[in-house]
Amino acid sequence: MTPPAPDGRDRRTARRRIRNLALTALATALAVTLVTVSAEAARTLPRTGFESADGARWTGPAEERSLLAAVDRHSDLVSVERIGRTKQGRPLRLVRIGGREPAALTVLLVCSQHGDEPAGREACLTTIRDLGYARDRATRDFLSRTEVLVIPTANPDGYAAGTRGNSDDLDINRDHIALRTAEGRAIAAVVRDREPEVIYDLHEYSATAPYYDKDLTVLWPRNPGVHDRVHGESELLAERYVRPAAREAGYGSGLxxxxxxxxxxxPVKQTAGDGQERILRNAAGIKHAVALLVESRTDALDDAERDDPARNSRRRVHSQLAALKGLFRYADERREEIGDAAAGSRAAGFxxxxxxxxxxxxxxAAGPGETLAQPPCGYRLTAAQFARVGDELALHGVTSRRDGDGVYVPLAQSARKLIPLLLDGRATYHLANGQVDTAC
Structure with a gap:
């Protein structure tokens, strides 16, 4: 007896299954490729200073410059540009890899905002080299559909001094609202102009045994202004991709x-990781990007690491590289869902x-006085106020229009959830106390 022909639903289901199997195969091939390329690179391709010293020292600025120039010359998929300079004159660089298709998904890596947390920077430099020199079809296909942006050294002055803050002793990762630092402004401009759908922030942390001592900790944006779908994708990135990738490589992970x-x-207690908007993972989420903070543990795990600091450094860098494989797998498998979440977040503001x-x-829960139950139509700024904060509003991608001698900032725009944090006097880190307009 001839079986009945499949109906439209069955055919769609079959196509989805075939597509999912293909994506799974591609993601697996990509993960294997990155491991293989990395091993080969250690022998024949341009090497970081960290690799050359087998973890005994970190890559120097001249070595970084030489590596990036070599990858840029070698690969038609790579370009390097300067996006700013620090107060001490050091360049802030952005590396672009892949992304030839018009609808390519954009992923931004921000590496070592804190100058005394170098492992993320090393993982980023290795990733730039490995992707730039990859020749296998799986990775090249991935890069044709994915634009990977990397700020390899987000705090050059702090890195040179071995300090958490920049040369003004300002914490860049507390400057994503005020934008007082050259480094914070450069990151904001990249986010505004490139509109990355995913922002991945690499850091390090000090453990507190036995309650807080995993090889890698992660956290999504907790700010309540993050769109539900963006928040959900961020948590999924952490729990279904990055943490499993770390565990598969033999590294413990926590929140x-x-x-x-x-x-x-x-859980025993929470000691960090709140929703304050000036932190990048939160600011990124408010700006419509799936976001994740990833921190490798700096403390020695055992006597072997205490006796051999290079062993400790290698573990820190390799755990970050393992987590990055989870990020790339996520980007490839869920690019449609990621794009829909980001687009939905932008549209919701209108x-x-x-x-x-x-x-x-x-x-x-928000505290007393922290809820605008009936948000205003917008905020009016005097000419003097706009002169003080106009550049910052522009870097945040906030639009405004002339209003008499001042400026009017309407709430009905993609930055709706961000604007009150910038212009409402009740917000903790506001830039200006704008005049509330309720006459909608």
Missing amino acids: YGIWTDPDTGE TDRGPVLLGGADNE
Whole structure:
């Protein structure tokens, strides 16, 4: 008996299954390729100073410049540009890899905002080299559909001095609202102009045994202004891709800022990782990007690492590289969902009429006075106020229009959830106390 022909639903289901199998095969091939390329690169391709010294020292600025120039010359997929200079005159560089298709997904890596956390920078430099020199079809196909942007050294002055902050002792990762630093301004301009759908922020942390001592900790944006779909994708990136990739490579993983009982694995308390908007993972989420903070553990795990600091450094860098494989697998498997989430977040600002929260987090209710239950139509700034903050508003991608002698900033735009954080006097880190307009 001849079986009945499949209906439209069956055919669509079959196509989805075939597509999912193909994506899984591609992601697996990509992961294997990156491992293989990295091993080959250690022998024949341009090497970082860290690789040449087998982890005994970090890559110097001249070595970074030489590596980036070599990859740029070698690969038609790579370009390097200067996006700013620090107060001490050091260049801030942006590396672009791939992304030839018009609808390519854009992923931004921000590496070592804190100058005394070098492992993320090393992982980024190795990744730039490995992707730039890759010749296998799986990686080349991935890069044709994915634009990978990398800021390899986000804090050159701090790196040179071995300090957390920049040359003004300012924490760049607390400057994504005020934009007082050259480094923070450069990152904001990249986010505004390139509109990355994914922002991945590489850091390091000090462990507190036995409650907080995993090889790698991660955290998504917790700010309540992050669109639900962007928040959901960010958490999924952490839990279904980055943490499993770390575990598969033999590294323990946990949530940043969450102490856990070593026997039960249950949370004990939260010591960090709130929803404040001036931190990059939160600012990125508010600006419509799936975002993740990833931190490798600096402390020695055992006597072997204490006796051999290079062993400790290698573990820190390799754990970051393992996590990056999870990121790339996520970008390839969920590019459509990521793009829809980012687009939905941008569009919501034009139509949303719901409350805006000035505080709180996804795991903490907003405090008294932190909820704008009936948000204003916009904010008016005097000419003097706009002269002080106009550049920052432009870097944040906020649009405004002339209004008499001053400026009017309407809330109905893609930056709707960000604007009150910038211009409402009740917001903790506001730039100006704008005049609230309720006459909608």
